[in-house]
Amino acid sequence: MGLPDLRAVRETVFVREQGVPLALEWDELDPHCHHVIARDGNGNPIGTGRLTPDRSIGRMAVLAEWRGRGVGDALLRALIDRGRDLGWPELSLHAQVQAIGFYARHGFLPHGERFQEAGIEHQAMRALLDADNPVGSRAAAIAAALGVIGSARRQLTIYSRELDPGLLDAPEVLEALRRFAVGQGETRILLHDPATPQRTLSPLITLSQRLPSMFAFRAIEEPGDQSYPSAYLANDRGGYYFRPLAGRLEGETCLHAPARARQLKTTFDAVWERSRPCTEYRALGI
CATH class of the missing domain: 3.40.630.30 (Gcn5-related N-acetyltransferase (GNAT))
Incomplete structure (x- = not known):
């Protein structure tokens, strides 16, 4: 060279x-x-x-x-x-x-x-x-989310309490989710509290109403599931960002951890099956 x-x-x-x-x-x-x-x-x-x-x-x-x-x-x-x-x-x-x-x-x-x-x-x-990277600030949390979203192939799962203000409403994260959806990527989101983001006009709900076939929301209702304290994003290429306490952004992320990403996806899928669709998020006429 x-x-x-x-x-x-x-x-x-x-x-x-x-x-x-x-x-x-x-x-x-x-x-x-x-x-x-x-x-x-x-x-x-x-x-x-x-x-x-x-x-x-x-x-x-x-x-x-x-x-x-x-x-x-x-x-x-x-x-x-x-x-x-x-x-x-x-x-x-x-x-x-x-x-x-x-x-x-x-x-x-x-x-x-x-x-x-x-x-x-x-x-x-x-x-x-190829190791867990600690996330200790909002800037790092946004970067971790961008990494998981940007490296996803076709499916992204998000487990959240109320659509994580300060993270999932960050403009760069919303743009990454929009690009993923436009590229035919499917995002599934589980929520503990669907009413709060609806009341506060979360921009992610607005985005999902523009691309309804690419976003799906379900509300967690089982008492045992409601007691789960954590939150996470995981994708279908071995990437994840996990927060032990859902109310905080501190956690860990890795884009090359297929076993951990599969574990989170398995947990997510089990709760998804017993949760209800958030029909209240549908735009009028959809």
Whole structure:
């Protein structure tokens, strides 16, 4: 992998497009990094990224005409897999703020305050590879939800008390649920208290009324089920975000835990079968 290929992408994106000074773009770490590069059908470089000796992902860049086509996802997966091959238990990165959701879909959670780097606002993020990642803040909770939703294939299950204000009404989470539904993903939601989100005009109910075939709600009525203290999201690709106490956002998440995700899904399905449909959530005329 030659330096000209790296320059073709990184200087186009970072220096000419984003205005990063050339002197800051290239550093003493580059010769010691693991680099990945994406090419088009003609072999031209279109994207790149690197993994530094201090176990940090960086210099993620994709040419403008190739964005939104899965190139960045492929690059990031390759870097994460390289970290696994090296036996590293954790990876970190500095995400440009507008890219937080992209990294969250791959299991990275924000930590610390935002900061300026090369004149651009950034957020530190990290991920434990194939292990439970602790969730300790609202920002991390939103990222965990984005990860579970964004990595789902066709089915998502949500076990909640009252549609989790502060989490399931966050704009970025609602947008992720909308994209999942538009892509023909089915979301099933179990609720302890369906009346409160209806009374407070939860935006998730409004979204479900626009896409009624992709969302289903049921209300938990059995006394034994009502005593369950926890809440969670789980998907059909081994991802989950579990909160021991439903009234708090603290918990744990992992996008590569199929046994745990199946366990949560089994619990969910049993309660789903004995709960009632929330017909009160249907829009008029549906």
